[in-house]
Amino acid sequence: MSKKFKVAIKRQDDPNGASRWERFEIENEKGMNITTALQRIAASPVTIDGKQSTPVAYDACCLEEVCGACSMLVNGSVRQACTALANTLLENKPDEITLEPMSKFPVVRDLVVDRSKMFNSLSRVHAWVPVDGYSDRGAGPRISQHQQEDSYPLTTCMTCGCCVESCPQFHPESDFIGPAAISQAVLFNEHPIGSFEADKRLEILTGNGGIADCGNAQNCVKVCPKNIPLTRSIAKAGRSATVFAIKQFFEK
Amino acid sequence: MAKQNVVVVGGGLAGLAATMRLAEAGVHVDLISMVPVKRSHSVCAQGGINSVNAATRELGDSEHLHFDDTVYGGDFLQNQPPVKEMCDWGPRIIDLMDRLGVAFNRTSEGNRDQRRFGGTLFKRTAFAGATTGQQLLYALDEQCRRWEGDGLVDKFEYWEFLGPILDESGVCKGIVAQDMFQMTIRAFPADAVVMAHGGCGLVFGRSTMSMICTGGAAGRCFKAGARYANGEFIQVHPTAIPGTDKLRLMSESARGEGGRVWVPRKPQDTRDPLSIPASERYYFLEERYPEYGNLVPRDIATREIFDICVNHKLSVEEGQLCVYLDLTELNAATHKKLDGILEIYEKFQAVDPRVTPMKIFPAVHYTMGGLWVDYEKDAKTEGLVYGSPRNQQSDIPGMYIIGEADYQYHGGNRLGANSLLSCIFTGMFVAPCVENYMKSLQAGAADQPASLYDAEVGKHQQQFDDLIRNAGDENPYTIHAELGDTMTRNVTVVRYNKNIDESLAKIDELADRYKRISLSDKGNWTNQNLSFSRALGDMLELAKVIAMGARNRDECRGAHYKPDFDIPAPSADDASTLRKQAEAWCDRFAEKNSKFLKTTVAVYKPEGPELSYEDVETSTIPTRPRTYGLKGAEIIEEVWRARIASGTDKKPAAAKV
Numbered sequence: 023m024s025k026k027f028k029v030a031i032k033r034q035d036d037p038n039g040a041s042r043w044e045r046f047e048i049e050n051e052k053g054m055n056i057t058t059a060l061q062r063i064a065a066s067p068v069t070i071d072g073k074q075s076t077p078v079a080y081d082a083c084c085l086e087e088v089c090g091a092c093s094m095l096v097n098g099s100v101r102q103a104c105t106a107l108a109n110t111l112l113e114n115k116p117d118e119i120t121l122e123p124m125s126k127f128p129v130v131r132d133l134v135v136d137r138s139k140m141f142n143s144l145s146r147v148h149a150w151v152p153v154d155g156y157s158d159r160g161a162g163p164r165i166s167q168h169q170q171e172d173s174y175p176l177t178t179c180m181t182c183g184c185c186v187e188s189c190p191q192f193h194p195e196s197d198f199i200g201p202a203a204i205s206q207a208v209l210f211n212e213h214p215i216g217s218f219e220a221d222k223r224l225e226i227l228t229g230n231g232g233i234a235d236c237g238n239a240q241n242c243v244k245v246c247p248k249n250i251p252l253t254r255s256i257a258k259a260g261r262s263a264t265v266f267a268i269k270q271f272f273e274k
Numbered sequence: 275m276a277k278q279n280v281v282v283v284g285g286g287l288a289g290l291a292a293t294m295r296l297a298e299a300g301v302h303v304d305l306i307s308m309v310p311v312k313r314s315h316s317v318c319a320q321g322g323i324n325s326v327n328a329a330t331r332e333l334g335d336s337e338h339l340h341f342d343d344t345v346y347g348g349d350f351l352q353n354q355p356p357v358k359e360m361c362d363w364g365p366r367i368i369d370l371m372d373r374l375g376v377a378f379n380r381t382s383e384g385n386r387d388q389r390r391f392g393g394t395l396f397k398r399t400a401f402a403g404a405t406t407g408q409q410l411l412y413a414l415d416e417q418c419r420r421w422e423g424d425g426l427v428d429k430f431e432y433w434e435f436l437g438p439i440l441d442e443s444g445v446c447k448g449i450v451a452q453d454m455f456q457m458t459i460r461a462f463p464a465d466a467v468v469m470a471h472g473g474c475g476l477v478f479g480r481s482t483m484s485m486i487c488t489g490g491a492a493g494r495c496f497k498a499g500a501r502y503a504n505g506e507f508i509q510v511h512p513t514a515i516p517g518t519d520k521l522r523l524m525s526e527s528a529r530g531e532g533g534r535v536w537v538p539r540k541p542q543d544t545r546d547p548l549s550i551p552a553s554e555r556y557y558f559l560e561e562r563y564p565e566y567g568n569l570v571p572r573d574i575a576t577r578e579i580f581d582i583c584v585n586h587k588l589s590v591e592e593g594q595l596c597v598y599l600d601l602t603e604l605n606a607a608t609h610k611k612l613d614g615i616l617e618i619y620e621k622f623q624a625v626d627p628r629v630t631p632m633k634i635f636p637a638v639h640y641t642m643g644g645l646w647v648d649y650e651k652d653a654k655t656e657g658l659v660y661g662s663p664r665n666q667q668s669d670i671p672g673m674y675i676i677g678e679a680d681y682q683y684h685g686g687n688r689l690g691a692n693s694l695l696s697c698i699f700t701g702m703f704v705a706p707c708v709e710n711y712m713k714s715l716q717a718g719a720a721d722q723p724a725s726l727y728d729a730e731v732g733k734h735q736q737q738f739d740d741l742i743r744n745a746g747d748e749n750p751y752t753i754h755a756e757l758g759d760t761m762t763r764n765v766t767v768v769r770y771n772k773n774i775d776e777s778l779a780k781i782d783e784l785a786d787r788y789k790r791i792s793l794s795d796k797g798n799w800t801n802q803n804l805s806f807s808r809a810l811g812d813m814l815e816l817a818k819v820i821a822m823g824a825r826n827r828d829e830c831r832g833a834h835y836k837p838d839f840d841i842p843a844p845s846a847d848d849a850s851t852l853r854k855q856a857e858a859w860c861d862r863f864a865e866k867n868s869k870f871l872k873t874t875v876a877v878y879k880p881e882g883p884e885l886s887y888e889d890v891e892t893s894t895i896p897t898r899p900r901t902y903g904l905k906g907a908e909i910i911e912e913v914w915r916a917r918i919a920s921g922t923d924k925k926p927a928a929a930k931v
């Protein structure tokens with residue numbers, strides 16, 4: 023374990039500002055992760071050349087990879103900063119660790135980006151079970167163990183944005199709802215009650231920015247920290263979208 | 275009166291449940307949260323949520339037994355009507371979450387599966403893999419998104435609550451909050467405010483809690499006049515993994531599914547743990563607590579780990595509180611159920627817990643205490659009056675407190691998987707109470723003069739400017755580290771008055787130094803340095819409340835353990851001496867209850883918090899000694915039962931003479 027290591031951070035003061043790189047030297051600690059490194063910088067924001075700087079703005083909350091807040095580019099790959107362990111990173115690239123904000127979302131400041139587009143996509147695909155109300159109406163539908171095992175992985179999507187960051191079809195100008203929202207549409211279409219609104223979701227999936235925009239590059243599934251079978255969801259969505267489109271055609 | 279508006283601060287389980295119920299009733303909600311609500315701390319909950327269910331009922335379980343386990347586990351410090359109400363609602367709440375699509379684990383017939391958690395002998399805990407909190411939170415988040423589309427909910431994410439707005443008669447008429455990106459400060463007028471800001475683990479530096487669990491919001495309500503209750507009751511979870519920024523929880527479900535806690539009988543045995551034969555392993559929880567085994571309540575498990583490591587020097591790692599949690603004997607199907615938490619261990623420790631016993635440590639985990647809230651008892655059901663405006667209302671009229679932020683449900687110690695229940699329950703239950711409160715209002719927020727709101731915004735703007743400009747030589751992060759250190763060392767598992775005094779002095783010193791902090795970021799855009807430093811002021815205030823509460827409570831109750839005031843267990847071998855000792859034990863127990871079976875209530879004073887004590891409503895289930903694993907438990911229970919029967923249990927020993 024090296025005593026100290028270097029971190030290069032791509033910084034930007036506000037959404038319209040230019041970006042710049044700043045380098046810091048960090049005292050290594052046993053089991054240190056990138057969020058800790060950012061905390062240490064906040065406590066003493068002095069760059070490697072002794073310049074007094076400001077704490078680096080970053081997004082984080084749970085610090086255990088379940089909230090999805092801390093996604094960023096670590097050594098150029100998108101991932102959660104809280105599970106990025108310094109020593110593991112240094113093994114592969116001992117000179118320095120680089121941190122950059124995700125590139126597909128507007129930068130707010132430094133490593134903080136605005137992911138509201140992803141949450142809006144969840145609204146667009148009606149990602150919810152349309153229950154009548156919240157008063158007591160007994161248990162929900164029976165669900166087989168098999169179906170629970172199928173849907174459980176999809177329910178763990180934390181809207182972290184890694185998948186869309188890696189997706190060539192998703193960028194600030196595109197309408198594409200992205201793999202995470204497609205997967206949520208599939209989750210609710212397969213739920214016994216969620217399926218009552220399947221047509222509304224399929225309308226979105228077959229419309230502008232829907233499933234047709236996916237070029238099937240399969241990058242998304244490789245970077246998902248929760249190992250969500252995104253390409254399986256996309257394939258399922260594609261099949262039901264086709265059936266839906268044909269049905270629409272004949273009903274016209 | 276204009277259309278009514280409620281502000282809900284916090285979008286964890288409690289805040290979202292309240293939001294969705296209010297929206298369903300047609301009430302508009304402004305939902306304020308420091309993080310996108312989907313990223314709230316509730317996502318961290320792993321193990322599950324408790325309620326009586328069909329399978330436990332067959333074995334004789336009932337809502338009443340769940341209620342009993344909860345107050346017994348909490349060492350009788352809770353007012354019983356709210357707890358009773360919560361346990362009665364349990365089954366309905368799980369059913370609702372099921373209808374909302376939560377991917378609960380299933381039995382082969384497609385029913386919900388349950389596991390066992392600490393402090394009960396029944397399998398009451400429903401779960402969704404090892405990410406139950408995440409699944410529950412998402413279900414509620416989805417419903418709120420639906421209401422957002424209908425225009426009944428407006429979300430303000432990345433907005434920080436700065437304080438309530440009170441009219442001239444002290445009634446809450448809204449809040450002031452700050453946009454954490456643009457740093458603009460504005461008022462949110464409201465006819466009622468619901469606070470659901472969660473716990474305050476950061477007072478202890480590192481804990482199992484998330485970065486937002488600072489206690490900032492609690493401190494601000496406290497300073498505005500809401501009293502804070504039972505601050506000294508802090509749960510230290512027995513099993514966590516240490517980290518440089520956070521102590522990561524290893525859920526109780528690991529033990530619920532059969533994980534076993536042990537240490538090598540030989541101190542700091544350096545052999546590979548799997549090569550240590552069973553005869554040289556000390557399964558201390560199983561040996562000391564044959565009935566509950568590895569699933570004793572958390573405070574007890576934590577104290578036993580402390581005893582093993584400190585008094586018996588058997589820690590796996592010298593100088594630490596480290597024991598093995600062994601899951602290697604479990605089969606693949608069970609490992610699969612625990613995948614979520616096993617992955618966390620693997621990710622941070624780079625060791626596979628399926629084949630190597632985990633090294634685990636105790637960590638600060640939950641705040642049983644919180645802002646004081648009222649309730650109205652229903653004499654018939656012994657629960658609460660449905661829709662009473664008093665339920666969950668704080669000392670500030672019109673301000674309600676729910677979730678981990680309130681103090682009401684867990685007494686001296688929270689049982690595992692009861693918190694998700696209390697969060698959703700209070701969220702659901704508070705909605706009609708708030709509605710009825712608003713019906714009784716003569717004037718709404720819309721009728722208030724603009725000057726009321728402008729003045730409050732101006733005050734907070736001034737405080738913001740002052741903090742930015744403060745010129746001093748103190749670093750907020752250093753003060754926070756020192757605060758965490760003294761609190762963790764002296765005000766957690768085992769407490770001695772001498773050490774607490776030391777911490778109190780330290781807190782005073784830190785509060786003094788806090789006045790001289792200087793921010794390294796003086797900018798006016800996404801200034802996280804500012805937000806943290808402001809919360810640090812609140813943490814210092816809460817630290818005082820917690821430490822003073824602990825200092826004054828000279829007894830052992832739930833998570834609050836002071837060896838100097840423990841009542842020694844009966845130990846005699848001959849029956850008649852044993853009986854006498856048990857009688858004496860019960861005398862001391864009655865005496866301690868007459869003095870300390872009280873809620874600690876702190877009120878803010880500029881010169882430091884002032885504490886007073888309030889009686890606890892225990893009329894449904896009479897107080898009885900918590901005797902898990904205590905030597906002489908049977909005889910104590912026998913003596914105590916006789917006293918309850920004869921009505922002499924409430925009288926302290928002195929009164930009998």
Ligand SMILES: Cc1cc2nc3c(=O)[nH]c(=O)nc-3n(C[C@H](O)[C@H](O)[C@H](O)COP(=O)(O)OP(=O)(O)OC[C@H]3O[C@@H](n4cnc5c(N)ncnc54)[C@H](O)[C@@H]3O)c2cc1C
Nearest residue numbers: 284285286287288316319321322435472677678691693694
């Ligand atoms: C690791 C871990 C595992 C757990 N596992 C279980 C379990 O298995 N079963 C169980 O029953 N319990 C469990 N618990 C406890 C349980 O998760 C929490 O008690 C519960 O989630 C708290 O929910 P809440 O709604 O009160 O608040 P939180 O989920 O903490 O949410 C607080 C909300 O308030 C907002 N907020 C805070 N301050 C401000 C401010 N100043 N301005 C604006 N917004 C603010 C935050 O943004 C957030 O939205 C666990 C706890 C931990 C730490």
Ligand code: SF4
Nearest residue numbers: 189236237239240242
């Ligand atoms: S498979 Fe589709 S969604 Fe996934 S990365 Fe490729 S284009 Fe994007």
Ligand code: SF4
Nearest residue numbers: 179180182183185246
């Ligand atoms: S699908 Fe995976 S990568 Fe994409 S947002 Fe969800 S958790 Fe993140």
Ligand code: FES
Nearest residue numbers: 083085087090104
């Ligand atoms: S901080 Fe929650 S995922 Fe990293």
